[in-house]
Amino acid sequence: MIEIHDLHYRVGAAPILSDISLSLPEGSLTALIGPNGAGKSTLLRLMARLEPLQSGRITVEGLDLATTPTDAMARTLAIMGQQNSVASRLRVRELVGFGRWPHHQGRPRAADREAVEAAIDAFGLQPFAGRFLDELSGGQVQRAFLAMTFAQDTAWMLLDEPLNNLDVAHARALMARLAQLVQDTGRSVVAVVHEVNYAAAWADHVVAMKHGRIVAQGAAEAVLTEDLLSDLYDTPVEVSRHDGRPLVLHHHSHSRIADLSRGRLPDRARLS
Amino acid sequence: MRFAAGLGLAALLALMLVSLGVGAAEISVRQARSDAWTMLVLMESRLPRTLAVALAGAALAVSGTLIQSLVRNRFVGPDTTGTSESAALGLLAVTILAPASPIWVKMVAASFAAMAGTALFIVVIRRLPRREVMLVPIAGLVLSGVLGSIVTWIAWQADLLQYVGVWMSGEFSGVTAGRYELLWVAGLAAGLAWVGADRFAILSLGDGVATGLGLSTASVMRFGLVVVAVVSALVVTTVGMVPFLGLVVPNIVARVMGDNLRASLPVVAASGAGLLLACDIIGRLLIAPYEMPVSVILGVLGALIFLVLLYRRPAHA
Amino acid sequence: MPERASWQVIAGLTGLLVLSSLVWMFQGIGGGNRSFILTLRATKLAGLITVGASIAIATVLFQTVAANRVLTPSIMGFDALYLLLQTLLVASVGITGFAMLDPTLKFLAEIAVMVLLAGLLFGTLLGRGARDIPRTILTGVILGVLFRSISGFVSRILDPNAYAVVQSVSFASFGSINASLLLPGGLIAAGMIAAAFALSSRLDVLALGRTAAVSLGLRHRRMVLLTLALVAVLVSVSTALVGPVGFFGLLVAGLAHGAAASDRHAALLPIAGLIGALILVAGQTIFERAMSQPATLSVVVEFAGGLFFLYLLMKGRIR
Numbered sequence: 085m086i087e088i089h090d091l092h093y094r095v096g097a098a099p100i101l102s103d104i105s106l107s108l109p110e111g112s113l114t115a116l117i118g119p120n121g122a123g124k125s126t127l128l129r130l131m132a133r134l135e136p137l138q139s140g141r142i143t144v145e146g147l148d149l150a151t152t153p154t155d156a157m158a159r160t161l162a163i164m165g166q167q168n169s170v171a172s173r174l175r176v177r178e179l180v181g182f183g184r185w186p187h188h189q190g191r192p193r194a195a196d197r198e199a200v201e202a203a204i205d206a207f208g209l210q211p212f213a214g215r216f217l218d219e220l221s222g223g224q225v226q227r228a229f230l231a232m233t234f235a236q237d238t239a240w241m242l243l244d245e246p247l248n249n250l251d252v253a254h255a256r257a258l259m260a261r262l263a264q265l266v267q268d269t270g271r272s273v274v275a276v277v278h279e280v281n282y283a284a285a286w287a288d289h290v291v292a293m294k295h296g297r298i299v300a301q302g303a304a305e306a307v308l309t310e311d312l313l314s315d316l317y318d319t320p321v322e323v324s325r326h327d328g329r330p331l332v333l334h335h336h337s338h339s340r341i342a343d344l345s346r347g348r349l350p351d352r353a354r355l356s
Numbered sequence: 357m358r359f360a361a362g363l364g365l366a367a368l369l370a371l372m373l374v375s376l377g378v379g380a381a382e383i384s385v386r387q388a389r390s391d392a393w394t395m396l397v398l399m400e401s402r403l404p405r406t407l408a409v410a411l412a413g414a415a416l417a418v419s420g421t422l423i424q425s426l427v428r429n430r431f432v433g434p435d436t437t438g439t440s441e442s443a444a445l446g447l448l449a450v451t452i453l454a455p456a457s458p459i460w461v462k463m464v465a466a467s468f469a470a471m472a473g474t475a476l477f478i479v480v481i482r483r484l485p486r487r488e489v490m491l492v493p494i495a496g497l498v499l500s501g502v503l504g505s506i507v508t509w510i511a512w513q514a515d516l517l518q519y520v521g522v523w524m525s526g527e528f529s530g531v532t533a534g535r536y537e538l539l540w541v542a543g544l545a546a547g548l549a550w551v552g553a554d555r556f557a558i559l560s561l562g563d564g565v566a567t568g569l570g571l572s573t574a575s576v577m578r579f580g581l582v583v584v585a586v587v588s589a590l591v592v593t594t595v596g597m598v599p600f601l602g603l604v605v606p607n608i609v610a611r612v613m614g615d616n617l618r619a620s621l622p623v624v625a626a627s628g629a630g631l632l633l634a635c636d637i638i639g640r641l642l643i644a645p646y647e648m649p650v651s652v653i654l655g656v657l658g659a660l661i662f663l664v665l666l667y668r669r670p671a672h673a
Numbered sequence: 674m675p676e677r678a679s680w681q682v683i684a685g686l687t688g689l690l691v692l693s694s695l696v697w698m699f700q701g702i703g704g705g706n707r708s709f710i711l712t713l714r715a716t717k718l719a720g721l722i723t724v725g726a727s728i729a730i731a732t733v734l735f736q737t738v739a740a741n742r743v744l745t746p747s748i749m750g751f752d753a754l755y756l757l758l759q760t761l762l763v764a765s766v767g768i769t770g771f772a773m774l775d776p777t778l779k780f781l782a783e784i785a786v787m788v789l790l791a792g793l794l795f796g797t798l799l800g801r802g803a804r805d806i807p808r809t810i811l812t813g814v815i816l817g818v819l820f821r822s823i824s825g826f827v828s829r830i831l832d833p834n835a836y837a838v839v840q841s842v843s844f845a846s847f848g849s850i851n852a853s854l855l856l857p858g859g860l861i862a863a864g865m866i867a868a869a870f871a872l873s874s875r876l877d878v879l880a881l882g883r884t885a886a887v888s889l890g891l892r893h894r895r896m897v898l899l900t901l902a903l904v905a906v907l908v909s910v911s912t913a914l915v916g917p918v919g920f921f922g923l924l925v926a927g928l929a930h931g932a933a934a935s936d937r938h939a940a941l942l943p944i945a946g947l948i949g950a951l952i953l954v955a956g957q958t959i960f961e962r963a964m965s966q967p968a969t970l971s972v973v974v975e976f977a978g979g980l981f982f983l984y985l986l987m988k989g990r991i992r
């Protein structure tokens with residue numbers, strides 16, 4: 085369980101996050117959705133102690149973020165950032181190997197090596213494992229960082245836009261793998277997703293944010309409604325059902341075209 | 357891999373042997389056992405010099421790798437971050453304030469000054485606009501220039517320009533037994549860095565990743581800073597500043613074998629030792645019986661390599 | 674024509690320059706040897722004004738070509754290149770031959786080679802409008818280091834005396850001006866500065882950047898090369914007179930941009946030139962007369978200029 089009490093965060097005078105209280109259930113796949121600039125990344129970084137807490141309290145599995153040593157935290161919670169690029173020249177296997185660091189502190193055992201190979205396999209990186217990161221495509225780099233986070237093998241995984249740069253097949257495979265992981269091992273995953281249908285199809289729990297506040301949270305069916313999503317993104321969407329789950333139509337839906345012709349679409353700039 | 361490592365080591369040993377044989381006095385290394393004078397030259401001058409060059413080269417190259425991973429920028433070295441100039445400043449302060457103090461006091465003062473100077477550099481680059489990768493080395497070069505001008509001015513006022521001249525341009529012609537042994541400490545510090553190799557490699561992945569993996573970035577930073585400062589201070593006091601070595605060697609090694617420091621640091625050290633030995637040997641041969649300081653040779657060679665690195669097309673993107 | 678606010682600045686600066694020149698000339702002048710001292714002082718004064726104005730104007734011109742407030746000819750290695758030429762000359766004719774060459778002729782030849790090299794080197798680096806500015810700066814800084822290192826290298830290959838000759842010209846010294854070159858240098862500099870003034874409206878167009886300049890009908894490439902040639906000549910003159918001056922140009926150009934009401938070159942160039950001359954004359958008066966430390970000015974300027982440079986970087990004023 086991750087519990088957040090009364091969290092506020094500001095940069096200078098600007099409030100970035102206001103009045104956030106949240107408890108994220110264990111053993112579930114949580115999708116964090118919201119428009120650009122809503123504060124999703126900031127919230128994730130605060131949960132992963134990457135930014136200092138200004139007020140409020142966060143506990144992960146009962147461990148208080150403010151007082152738990154960082155290396156103990158690293159065996160409980162892993163985070164993958166939104167922007168993944170490194171200046172250092174590492175091979176894929178070396179990068180993924182660093183995911184095991186919290187467990188062996190520099191003296192890898194056989195089990196660590198197996199975990200690394202398993203993570204490499206899981207993301208289809210075996211053909212590139214010996215290559216340098218700067219010789220890979222954007223999606224392959226993204227998968228290498230995902231594999232590193234997986235190799236860390238923690239009870240909680242926070243993933244900021246893990247689907248970035250991934251093609252449809254790899255995106256689906258990732259979501260399926262996350263769902264599987266949650267189901268089989270009782271681990272918990274929080275992932276920021278922009279394409280709400282991935283949330284609709286795979287997430288157990290959805291948290292919607294806007295302007296630094298939590299707008300809604302709950303089961304996917306409860307949150308992913310027409311009214312809520314249209315409000316959240318300031319753009320009209322339709323929600324139908326498919327396979328017993330919500331299916332969000334926004335790209336080519338007829339209503340959108342009708343709106344366009346009536347000139348009802350909001351200025352996209354408002355979203356940012 | 358094994359084979360390449362063996363080849364590299366053989367090359368390093370060969371350079372060391374050549375270094376033993378080259379110099380103003382004509383001696384043959386093979387006669388050392390039978391000829392007392394040859395033995396004397398060897399033990400008092402050639403061997404200390406060879407060891408001093410190898411140690412300084414290895415330590416500088418390693419500290420270059422460290423400073424590059426601390427600031428996450430490939431285009432810096434201990435001589436372009438104000439580190440060496442600060443060490444000279446500390447040394448100058450002790451020389452003026454307490455001229456009689458023993459050598460170790462001077463070393464400690466130089467080390468602390470080097471630490472302060474490097475910390476100042478890190479403070480400055482933290483405030484630079486992000487993503488402007490090239491601004492970091494520029495700021496470092498300018499900071500080095502400013503600190504260097506303070507050193508020159510004070511030395512000039514105190515009539516110590518000659519001392520400072522020796523610190524500012526590295527050369528090994530004055531090395532004899534009893535005058536280089538502190539470089540072993542520099543070598544030791546570089547060896548210590550290898551113990552923390554993984555930590556530095558993780559640190560260069562970014563603060564976020566490092567924290568996510570449970571690393572205390574501040575303490576790794578402090579550790580690296582201490583090693584870099586101690587190495588620079590010791591090298592500056594014993595042989596003087598050696599330009600570009602700490603910058604180009606890590607770049608070249610990373611180009612070939614990447615930044616997994618646990619594997620690459622020994623190679624960095626060996627390459628640094630090899631390059632400096634080669635330059636020192638060239639310096640002894642080029643205008644024999646005079647000597648060309650190694651810093652002059654590296655000034656030309658290092659600047660050329662730097663320009664190549666600067667304009668080399670990045671492997672990707 | 675400069676606008677009124679700029680005229681006021683120009684008038685004020687001129688007044689200050691005249692004032693400090695008078696102090697320089699007549700402060701503490703005693704009975705004997707009056708005319709000798711006055712001649713000596715007048716020579717130095719002319720040298721300081723020439724160098725100050727040359728560096729200031731060369732820097733403003735260069736910043737216009739580079740479309741950047743951080744680059745200066747010194748930072749890009751111009752003066753190091755001049756010193757390298759000097760060393761190579763010593764190398765090829767020897768010290769005695771070097772001393773026997775007619776200084777004016779030698780000077781003119783050096784200037785010609787400088788113009789050529791600067792056009793080739795910096796024309797390629799900046800000709801199309803430097804895209805990666807930080808990398809361009811870094812290149813320049815390293816080129817400067819490279820030129821200086823080659824100078825040191827070559828002079829050491831020669832013999833120990835040549836090394837001393839090169840060393841003696843490698844540091845700026847506003848206290849000791851190379852008097853033999855003052856007359857030709859001063860005349861050349863005055864000509865170049867006049868040419869820059871005549872070009873000032875075209876320089877305004879050039880400052881808009883390549884795209885705008887070309888679409889406004891400026892012959893961009895030619896203008897770039899012409900401006901670089903002016904810069905090369907001015908830098909050669911000042912380096913020949915006092916040696917390399919490091920960050921002095923950056924400091925002066927920064928002050929000039931602050932003092933000028935607009936960035937029109939008709940105002941900017943005279944203001945920069947006046948500030949450059951004023952700093953050197955007033956500074957040298959203070960350090961030489963009041964503090965009896967004639968060599969300190971260059972160190973102080975270098976220090977202040979370096980800090981100013983770091984300040985610009987941290988403010989993000991890189992472009």
Ligand SMILES: Nc1ncnc2c1ncn2[C@@H]1O[C@H](COP(=O)(O)OP(=O)(O)OP(=O)(O)O)[C@@H](O)[C@H]1O
Nearest residue numbers: 095098100118119120121122123124125126127166
């Ligand atoms: N260092 C900073 N200084 C000032 N404002 C910041 C800073 N970091 C983030 N912000 C602001 O905080 C708000 C939230 O940013 P955050 O990165 O958390 O958004 P996000 O929901 O992850 O958006 P996206 O979907 O675009 O990734 C934004 O309005 C952003 O402009």
Ligand SMILES: [Mg+2]
Nearest residue numbers: 124125126166
């Ligand atoms: Mg984000």
